[in-house]
Amino acid sequence: xxxxxxxxxxxxxxxxxxxxxxxxxxxxxxxxxxxxxxxxxxxxxxxxxxxxxxxxxxxxxxxxxxxxxxxxxxxxxxxxxxxxxxxxxxxxxxxxxxxxxxxxxxxxxxxxxxxxxxxxxxxxxxxxxxxxxxxxxxxxxxxxxxxxxxxxxxxxxxxxxxxxxxxxxxxxxxxxxxxxxxxxxxxxxxxxxxxxxxxxxxxxxxxxxxxxxxxxxxxxxxxxxxxxxx
Amino acid sequence: xxxxxxxxxxxxxxxxxxxxxxxxxxxxxxxxxxxxxxxxxxxxxxxxxxxxxxxxxxxxxxxxxxxxxxxxxxxxxxxxxxxxxxxxxxxxxxxxxxxxxxxxxxxxxxxxxxxxxxxxxxxxxxxxxxxxxxxxxxxxxxxxxxxxxxxxxxxxxxxxxxxxxxxxxxxxxxxxxxxxxxxxxxxxxxxxxxxxxxxxxxxxxxxxxxxxxxxxxxxxxxxxxxxxxx
Amino acid sequence: xxxxxxxxxxxxxxxxxxxxxxxxxxxxxxxxxxxxxxxxxxxxxxxxxxxxxxxxxxxxxxxxxxxxxxxxxxxxxxxxxxxxxxxxxxxxxxxxxxxxxxxxxxxxxxxxxxxxxxxxxxxxxxxxxxxxxxxxxxxxxxxxxxxxxxxxxxxxxxxxxxxxxxxxxxxxxxxxxxxxxxxxxxxxxxxxxxxxxxxxxxxxxxxxxxxxxxxxxxxxxxxxxxxxxx
Amino acid sequence: xxxxxxxxxxxxxxxxxxxxxxxxxxxxxxxxxxxxxxxxxxxxxxxxxxxxxxxxxxxxxxxxxxxxxxxxxxxxxxxxxxxxxxxxxxxxxxxxxxxxxxxxxxxxxxxxxxxxxxxxxxxxxxxxxxxxxxxxxxxxxxxxxxxxxxxxxxxxxxxxxxxxxxxxxxxxxxxxxxxxxxxxxxxxxxxxxxxxxxxxxxxxxxxxxxxxxxxxxxxxxxxxxxxxxx
Numbered sequence: 001x002x003x004x005x006x007x008x009x010x011x012x013x014x015x016x017x018x019x020x021x022x023x024x025x026x027x028x029x030x031x032x033x034x035x036x037x038x039x040x041x042x043x044x045x046x047x048x049x050x051x052x053x054x055x056x057x058x059x060x061x062x063x064x065x066x067x068x069x070x071x072x073x074x075x076x077x078x079x080x081x082x083x084x085x086x087x088x089x090x091x092x093x094x095x096x097x098x099x100x101x102x103x104x105x106x107x108x109x110x111x112x113x114x115x116x117x118x119x120x121x122x123x124x125x126x127x128x129x130x131x132x133x134x135x136x137x138x139x140x141x142x143x144x145x146x147x148x149x150x151x152x153x154x155x156x157x158x159x160x161x162x163x164x165x166x167x168x169x170x171x172x173x174x175x176x177x178x179x180x181x182x183x184x185x186x187x188x189x190x191x192x193x194x195x196x197x198x199x200x201x202x203x204x205x206x207x208x209x210x211x212x213x214x215x216x217x218x219x220x221x222x223x224x225x226x227x228x229x230x
Numbered sequence: 231x232x233x234x235x236x237x238x239x240x241x242x243x244x245x246x247x248x249x250x251x252x253x254x255x256x257x258x259x260x261x262x263x264x265x266x267x268x269x270x271x272x273x274x275x276x277x278x279x280x281x282x283x284x285x286x287x288x289x290x291x292x293x294x295x296x297x298x299x300x301x302x303x304x305x306x307x308x309x310x311x312x313x314x315x316x317x318x319x320x321x322x323x324x325x326x327x328x329x330x331x332x333x334x335x336x337x338x339x340x341x342x343x344x345x346x347x348x349x350x351x352x353x354x355x356x357x358x359x360x361x362x363x364x365x366x367x368x369x370x371x372x373x374x375x376x377x378x379x380x381x382x383x384x385x386x387x388x389x390x391x392x393x394x395x396x397x398x399x400x401x402x403x404x405x406x407x408x409x410x411x412x413x414x415x416x417x418x419x420x421x422x423x424x425x426x427x428x429x430x431x432x433x434x435x436x437x438x439x440x441x442x443x444x445x446x447x448x449x450x451x452x453x454x455x456x457x458x459x460x
Numbered sequence: 461x462x463x464x465x466x467x468x469x470x471x472x473x474x475x476x477x478x479x480x481x482x483x484x485x486x487x488x489x490x491x492x493x494x495x496x497x498x499x500x501x502x503x504x505x506x507x508x509x510x511x512x513x514x515x516x517x518x519x520x521x522x523x524x525x526x527x528x529x530x531x532x533x534x535x536x537x538x539x540x541x542x543x544x545x546x547x548x549x550x551x552x553x554x555x556x557x558x559x560x561x562x563x564x565x566x567x568x569x570x571x572x573x574x575x576x577x578x579x580x581x582x583x584x585x586x587x588x589x590x591x592x593x594x595x596x597x598x599x600x601x602x603x604x605x606x607x608x609x610x611x612x613x614x615x616x617x618x619x620x621x622x623x624x625x626x627x628x629x630x631x632x633x634x635x636x637x638x639x640x641x642x643x644x645x646x647x648x649x650x651x652x653x654x655x656x657x658x659x660x661x662x663x664x665x666x667x668x669x670x671x672x673x674x675x676x677x678x679x680x681x682x683x684x685x686x687x688x689x690x
Numbered sequence: 691x692x693x694x695x696x697x698x699x700x701x702x703x704x705x706x707x708x709x710x711x712x713x714x715x716x717x718x719x720x721x722x723x724x725x726x727x728x729x730x731x732x733x734x735x736x737x738x739x740x741x742x743x744x745x746x747x748x749x750x751x752x753x754x755x756x757x758x759x760x761x762x763x764x765x766x767x768x769x770x771x772x773x774x775x776x777x778x779x780x781x782x783x784x785x786x787x788x789x790x791x792x793x794x795x796x797x798x799x800x801x802x803x804x805x806x807x808x809x810x811x812x813x814x815x816x817x818x819x820x821x822x823x824x825x826x827x828x829x830x831x832x833x834x835x836x837x838x839x840x841x842x843x844x845x846x847x848x849x850x851x852x853x854x855x856x857x858x859x860x861x862x863x864x865x866x867x868x869x870x871x872x873x874x875x876x877x878x879x880x881x882x883x884x885x886x887x888x889x890x891x892x893x894x895x896x897x898x899x900x901x902x903x904x905x906x907x908x909x910x911x912x913x914x915x916x917x918x919x920x
Binding site: 434442 | 735736760787789794795796797798799821822827828859860862
């Protein structure tokens with residue numbers, strides 16, 4: 001089933017390692033098939049060195065394993081919650097512990113929009129979401145992680161297509177996109193702007209990018225009249 | 231047309247990736263042919279993995295596409311403005327979002343001359359140019375970016391042959407040179423001195439390189455009596 | 461003798477270099493064979509470029525060379541002391557001078573638990589142990605380094621299975637594990653959390669990971685009801 | 691002439707690039723042949739990509755070219771001054787602009803002895819030598835750079851065998867050793883301790899390594915009763 005998507009999810013997980021966003025087994029990428037409402041996700045704790053496309057696990061939106069000899073990623077309930085809420089507009093989710101994005105997550109503060117590299121991809125600050133409550137963690141940690149992402153985006157009125165990334169305080173980044181490849185690309189960009197952002201702060205920056213430049217850069221790539229690319 | 235130059239521009243764009251100055255498609259290198267007054271530039275948003283020399287786009291100084299199946303880089307109007315103003319002395323322009331140079335650009339401050347690595351290539355501080363006005367951005371952003379570079383170098387009386395680089399506040403670096411290869415080399419050097427400069431500040435440096443050492447290092451490589459190299 | 465274990469120890473020492481945790485000859489990995497009570501360890505100061513599995517040295521717990529044409533690592537007495545105290549629960553020990561973990565060691569402070577990357581592997585802060593006394597250093601430095609590790613873990617009531625790593629002030633990290641492979645993995649993780657931890661501090665973090673999230677992350681991988689992995 | 695030594699000097703210069711201590715052409719390694727009193731050194735500004743062992747230049751201690759089709763490194767007078775003063779105990783000299791060592795040089799402060807990684811190679815702080823006077827720079831810059839190194843080591847009573855490295859304020863590091871290979875190794879170590887040292891300061895370290903640990907580590911590798919290595 002879904003052989004093409006399994007190959008894509010496998011390649012996406014490999015790319016996270018190649019781009020040095022994931023070390024050991026600290027990451028997971030999944031894709032959502034809109035037709036069948038099924039999710040393809042990396043198996044839990046399997047070494048990237050030996051992992052194959054056929055090892056990807058297929059689950060339904062309730063978390064039932066539909067195909068696969070392995071257990072799915074332990075973060076699967078987070079992915080499922082995101083697809084249940086936003087599956088009409090997104091097709092891929094990625095979680096990593098990439099170094100600089102994780103440092104920002106550990107610091108508990110949003111990554112401010114400091115430049116056009118950020119503006120080219122994300123239409124505003126990257127929100128750092130607060131920690132779960134003790135009862136959420138103890139009851140169903142990975143599920144409530146997804147709930148937290150959705151509820152905070154709703155509460156803060158952040159458009160999930162305009163800001164396809166967030167940080168979880170004390171944990172690390174999640175990104176998403178129209179496809180799993182786009183979600184991986186967002187993880188690459190997020191790590192780079194996290195790194196640039198740290199160095200910018202170290203140079204004692206108090207400047208924030210003007211709104212009209214944010215508008216220009218975001219909209220020349222993503223707006224109605226976008227003219228970047230072919 | 232200009233097959234040799236297309237190959238050089240292609241190789242220059244590849245080198246930006248190999249040197250890790252460009253990730254994804256965040257950069258562009260161009261060359262100016264003094265005889266024909268034509269510019270060869272990278273196509274917009276084409277993956278480096280599949281890009282070929284023949285994909286380079288040829289435009290005239292008014293931005294008309296003379297040859298090429300792709301749209302040129304969205305930053306083409308900036309390159310054109312630079313060649314229109316300085317095309318008698320420069321033959322290549324490069325734009326990147328290299329990590330440390332971009333952090334300095336985001337911080338909105340000049341890179342001070344702190345050492346001889348800098349002095350070997352640039353005869354003074356690397357200027358960080360202010361942001362465009364809202365009307366410039368909304369009217370013709372990439373064109374006015376070029377206008378800004380030229381007007382600020384003129385206003386600050388900076389010799390564009392002696393300082394072949396600048397930062398655009400909130401954006402990133404531009405470099406140039408007598409050839410596109412030289413412009414790429416300047417981008418490599420700029421990123422390295424941006425990195426060294428950040429670390430120097432972190433060590434609480436208050437020293438600035440004496441003028442007579444700047445003179446010595448710059449002039450032993452670039453002066454009338456230069457004795458560096460063969 | 462112990463050919464399999466010599467191969468494993470050799471591969472572990474190579475991996476430290478491949479992972480860039482060791483430059484030149486600055487590290488050593490050993491394994492303990494519970495049946496024979498023998499230790500397999502890297503020879504002292506031999507280049508990794510030419511080192512072979514058969515060059516590993518076998519010593520008994522008193523430090524007598526049982527097999528091998530080379531002298532064992534100069535840090536062997538530290539490894540032996542650790543196996544004498546904890547050999548019933550651990551099977552491998554690793555010492556490196558990895559960049560960021562060593563910076564923390566040189567700063568003389570514990571690595572605080574700042575996030576789930578840390579919590580996934582270590583159940584609390586990584587202790588930075590004080591310096592040896594002058595007489596300990598002059599009398600038998602490497603032996604008392606081992607004594608220090610054991611006595612400080614005892615004094616601070618740290619469970620050596622829950623925290624399989626420490627820093628020695630002014631020196632660098634030691635890690636251990638059920639096997640030499642696990643000890644190497646702990647060295648990889650320690651370096652990464654040391655790096656993330658530095659960057660987190662640079663972002664002015666004052667947040668500490670709540671105990672209930674530490675519990676959740678550590679226990680979902682290592683607890684009785686662990687559900688991470690296959 | 692001196693074919694073996696030319697090969698060694700060539701390999702040393704290549705290794706500086708492979709170890710990422712040198713980018714573009716920013717470094718030079720030389721060796722001194724005690725029998726003939728000749729120096730073998732890299733040619734000036736020749737690309738590492740095309741450089742061959744036979745391109746190395748042989749000069750005598752007065753700077754006369756004895757063999758070679760290229761001009762020697764522009765820093766040759768510095769190397770010669772060092773060999774004239776210390777040629778009885780050293781056989782190789784290396785100059786780089788390696789990132790972190792150069793940042794310390796640009797900050798104008800000594801690299802303090804903060805840990806055993808440093809102590810294993812250098813018996814004390816790495817001195818950062820003051821800038822030359824304007825007349826020294828204008829008269830004979832590279833020659834007086836060598837004079838400065840020798841006179842400051844003499845004035846500060848630093849043993850040039852115990853501390854085989856220094857920083858030149860606003861410029862970068864020089865290292866030396868009994869052979870050119872040892873000088874390269876010292877450059878590798880210097881860059882690493884410069885990096886660790888920066889990060890240690892960032893963690894707000896006020897600790898300095900006790901003298902008795904410095905003694906122990908330096909002397910177990912380099913003292914009369916050294917027991918490190920085979």
